[in-house]
Amino acid sequence: MxxxxxxxxxxxxxxxxxxxxxxxxxxxxxxxxxxxxxxxxxxxxxxxxxxxxxxxxxxxxxxxxxxxxxxxxxxxxxxxxxxxxxxxxxxxxxxxxxxxxxxxxxxxxxxxxxxxxxxxxxxxxxxxxxxxxxxxxxxxxxxxxxxxxxxxxxxxxxTDNKPLGILPVPDESDGWQGQTRVTRTGIATGRLTGGNLALVASLVGTPWALQGDGNLIILEDVDEAPYRIDRMLIQLRQTGTFDGCRGIVFGSSPTCETVKDSRSSLTLFDVLDELLGDLGIPVVYGWPIGHTDHQWTLPLGAMATLSVEGDGQSSTLRIDESATMDERRG
The missing domain is CATH 3.40.50.10740 (Murein tetrapeptidase LD-carboxypeptidase, N-terminal domain)
Known part of the structure; x- marks a missing residue:
């Protein structure tokens, strides 16, 4: 990028x-x-x-x-x-x-x-x-x-050619059931990149692989058991995808959080804590990104600031740069 x-x-x-x-x-x-x-x-x-x-x-x-x-x-x-x-x-x-x-x-x-x-x-x-x-x-x-x-x-x-600033997190009155959960606190600024975890993992080793260095990475997925999330994150760790990454936002992925027989599985939160918590960067889970009815539209490639605080409720993602040129097309 x-x-x-x-x-x-x-x-x-x-x-x-x-x-x-x-x-x-x-x-x-x-x-x-x-x-x-x-x-x-x-x-x-x-x-x-x-x-x-x-x-x-x-x-x-x-x-x-x-x-x-x-x-x-x-x-x-x-x-x-x-x-x-x-x-x-x-x-x-x-x-x-x-x-x-x-x-x-x-x-x-x-x-x-x-x-x-x-x-x-x-x-x-x-x-x-x-x-x-x-x-x-x-x-x-x-x-x-x-x-x-x-x-x-x-x-x-x-349609707006100005930076969107802090993105609003919906609440229960809007029908939002997601939970914000902090893996590691901190503040970081970088360009947004990422998307669906399975696709990011599938492109490792290709010319189009995600480059994490200097960037804020967004991830999300659907219908993946925690062990599969574990496997994909391990792949990204071992191939250096997270090297130099400034921060990670894992979007709300409720169908990935647990499995029916929880006695034989880690939770998604266990996986995120174990595999992302030691990277030395802010990591947060649970915002409206990806496979949810409530969905932010995020400008990949634009500068943003991630602020992750202890309880998660005061954490924010701020879009610092407009996604478009000033001249409107129509």
Whole structure:
């Protein structure tokens, strides 16, 4: 990731948002709610870069077809933002197939949003292009009647060209059931990077592996038993991913916290304490990042400050840098 990442322009009225499917199959009907939501913000959704068809758990008929659609969306001069429709699996298969040289030659920076399997695209775009990208909701799962924080955070990140400051943690009155838990206190500043733990681990040894040095790492996962989280964190430790890292935020991952037979397992909190607690950096768990209905949209590549205090309740994540250029696109 470059010292000064490349910023896309903030979205103004009439800006076009292209839906893409780098992972699992989606239908245009599944994007109707997202189109309506962004339409209320004055933005225009388009399916022209949505790869047709699917093959099992993969969108499109081939990886090549899927990669071509991603390349086209990145290079499209009429497209202002790219919103990934779903996660699942398949984005990692595209990384050597996307025409990065063409994108570097032809494309202007665009806002690219998604999470889970989309972590592969975030890390690849940071390596290949140096663009700021957004870890946030996927289009097919954003709910019109869901938590307002998820829609508001996305809208602000797309349309506001100022740093967002301290991000609000929802409370029980908003339906939030997450718990903030501190592994190690401290204050640290760095550029945000990371995403889904399984995807971060899967890219170790590739050109697109996460670089932790000097950065704040965000992680999250879903439906992974504590021993699997343990294995992936051990992999990252042993390959030096955390070397020089400034701090770690592990997003709320309730389906990973325990297993049914707790007598034969450590908890997720045991794992985080044992494997991250001795790194000498602030580490906190439980904020609305990733596989939760309540979801922050985070600017990967932007400067942020993590402040972790003893009880967790006073801990904060502050976004210190805007994700976009001042000039709005619309």
């Amino acid at each position: 470059p010292t000064s990442p490349v910023k896309p322009r903030a979205l103004g009225k009439g800006a076009q948002v292209a839906f893409v499917a780098p992972s699992r199959p989606v239908t245009p009907d599944s994007l109707a709610t997202a189109s309506t939501i962004i339409g209320e913000w004055g933005l225009i959704g388009t399916n022209r870069h949505l790869v047709p068809g699917g093959r099992g758990y993969l969108a499109g008929e081939t990886d090549t077809a899927r990669a071509a659609k991603i390349t086209e969306a990145l290079c499209d001069p009429e497209t202002d933002a790219i919103w990934c429709a779903r996660g699942g699996y398949g984005a990692g298969r595209l990384l050597p197939l996307i025409d990065w040289e063409r994108v570097r030659r032809m494309a202007r920076p665009k806002l690219i949003t998604g999470y889970s399997d989309i972590t592969a695209l975030h890390l690849a775009i940071a390596h290949e292009l140096g663009w700021i990208t957004l870890h946030g909701p996927v289009a097919a799962l954003l709910k019109a009647d869901g938590p307002a924080i998820s829609r508001d955070s996305l809208r602000r990140m797309w």
